[in-house]
Structure formats: structure tokens, C-alpha cells
Amino acid sequence: MIQALVFDFDGLIIDTETPWYYAFQQVYQRYGFELPLSVYAQCIGTTFHDFNPYANLAEQAGVDVEVITRECKTAHAALMERIELRAGVQDYLKEAKRLNLKVGIASSSEYAWIEPLLKKNDIFHYFDTIQTADVVAKVKPDPELYVKALAALEVEGSQAISFEDSLNGFTAAKAAGLNCVVVPNEVTRHLPFAEHDLMLTSMSDMPLAEVIVKLSGSTA
Incomplete structure (x- = not known):
């Protein structure tokens, strides 16, 4: 029986990923370079270990990485001014509490990034635990x-459902044994999510109770 939901944050609750890609694209093009999505996808939902878009452009353009970082963050901040919760997120959180489900976040981002955005969108109180990059190796x-x-x-x-938008997040959730619902965003929808339990274009596609039935065969 499903007893808990665990959400990713970036790209899933709030689509910060698409603005990041567009911000990097803007800065790359300013210096005369392109950043293919297939390349950028390596760092979605994880660290810059395999691909660092700041360092990559700095090396190609011969510019200090601190300058590139500042320009990208400025572009991202401007794009983020228009960003809201993804469709259906708040409905799922409200329904989870109505069903007495436990609710958590598992995010590769740092807590200091996540907390203000949760509070700004008035959803911080829904979460029983928030696990971030600060607490794991x-x-x-x-x-x-x-x-x-x-x-x-x-x-x-087996008693939990994860909600993920990235391939790195999906891989982590499946490795931990959770049921996984993939809700890709604009920059992750073309990634190869093999063996997902369910895929939605947004959480507004299907009520949470129906998702639970599909994944467990019973109501919460």
C-alpha cells in the first residue's frame, strides 16, 4: 500500500531547469557558441562532474569562469521572475495530505536554494522531510x-511513489526501489526514461488517487 510520496524539486515542482538551459543558451550565443540540449542534459538533476556548462564556455571563449557564471546567473534570475509552480503540483500536495500520505523532497540542489522557493510559493508546510545535497555524500x-x-x-x-523530471533523478529513484512517475519538462521530455511506472505531461493530467490506483492496484 502506498504510504508516501517523494518529489524532486528543480524541474518538477518548479521548472527551474528550462530557464537554466535558456540562460546558458543566451550566454553561449553571446560569445558565438552553441549548447546542444543533448550535451547540457548530462548535468540535469545532478552535479557538474560530467559536464560543467560554466567551465566549458569559459574555456572555449577564453573568458574567466567567474564572468561566465555571473552572466548565466543574471540571465537565469531574469527568466525565473515569471516562473510558477508546475501544473497540478499544489493539487497533488493537498490531496496527499487529505489521504494522510507522508510527503518528502529528494533533491540534488542545496537546501538554501529550495527553502525560499517553497516558502515563496506557500508549499513548504506540506513536506515532512527535505533531503538535499547538503546531507549526502x-x-x-x-x-x-x-x-x-x-x-x-x-x-x-515499495510503499512510496517518486515524482521525477530528469533521467538522473529517475535512475536514483528506481535504484532505491521506489515506484517512479516521470513528469518531464521542456528540456527533459526527450530523454530515454526506460522502465518508468507511469509518465505524465503534467500532474494535472491525472488525479493523485488515480495514479496511486494505477501503481498499486489499491487506494491509499
């Missing part, structure tokens, strides 16, 4: 964030 695709979330919520992987 390895972020996604490593399953440690999800393992910690399950432990904090006191449930097994």
Missing part, C-alpha cells in the same frame, strides 16, 4: 537522497 543518480528520504518517512521503497 553523492547526489543523483546515486540513490542516497532517496534512501535518506525513505528512512526519514519510515517507509519502504
Whole structure:
């Protein structure tokens, strides 16, 4: 029986990922370079270990990485001014509480980034645990964030549903044994999500209760 939900944050609750890609694109093009989505996808939902878009452009353009970082963050901040919760997110959170489900976040981002955005959008109070990059040795695709979330919520992987938008997050959730609903955004919808349990274009596609029935065969 499903007892808990664990949400990713960036790109899933609030689509910060698409503005980041557009911000990087703007700055890359300003210097006469392109950033293919297939290349950028390597760092979606994880660290810059495999691909660092700041360092990559700085090296190509012969510019100090601090200058590139500042320009990209300025472009991203401007794009973020128009960003709201993704469709259906608040409905799922309200329904989860009505069904007495435990609710958590497992995010590769830092807590200092996530907390203000949760509070700004008045959804901080829905979460029973928030596991972030600050508390683990390895972020996604490593399953440690999800393992910690399950432990904090006191449930097994089979009793929880994860909601993810990125391939790295999906890989982490499946490795930790959770049921996984993929809700891709504009920059992740073309990624190869193999063996997902369910895929939605947004959480407004299907009521949470129906998702639970599809994944468990019973109501919460």
C-alpha cells in the first residue's frame, strides 16, 4: 500500500531547469557558441562532474569562469521572475495530505536554494522531510537522497511513489526501489526514461488517487 510520496524539486515542482538551459543558451550565443540540449542534459538533476556548462564556455571563449557564471546567473534570475509552480503540483500536495500520505523532497540542489522557493510559493508546510545535497555524500543518480528520504518517512521503497523530471533523478529513484512517475519538462521530455511506472505531461493530467490506483492496484 502506498504510504508516501517523494518529489524532486528543480524541474518538477518548479521548472527551474528550462530557464537554466535558456540562460546558458543566451550566454553561449553571446560569445558565438552553441549548447546542444543533448550535451547540457548530462548535468540535469545532478552535479557538474560530467559536464560543467560554466567551465566549458569559459574555456572555449577564453573568458574567466567567474564572468561566465555571473552572466548565466543574471540571465537565469531574469527568466525565473515569471516562473510558477508546475501544473497540478499544489493539487497533488493537498490531496496527499487529505489521504494522510507522508510527503518528502529528494533533491540534488542545496537546501538554501529550495527553502525560499517553497516558502515563496506557500508549499513548504506540506513536506515532512527535505533531503538535499547538503546531507549526502553523492547526489543523483546515486540513490542516497532517496534512501535518506525513505528512512526519514519510515517507509519502504515499495510503499512510496517518486515524482521525477530528469533521467538522473529517475535512475536514483528506481535504484532505491521506489515506484517512479516521470513528469518531464521542456528540456527533459526527450530523454530515454526506460522502465518508468507511469509518465505524465503534467500532474494535472491525472488525479493523485488515480495514479496511486494505477501503481498499486489499491487506494491509499
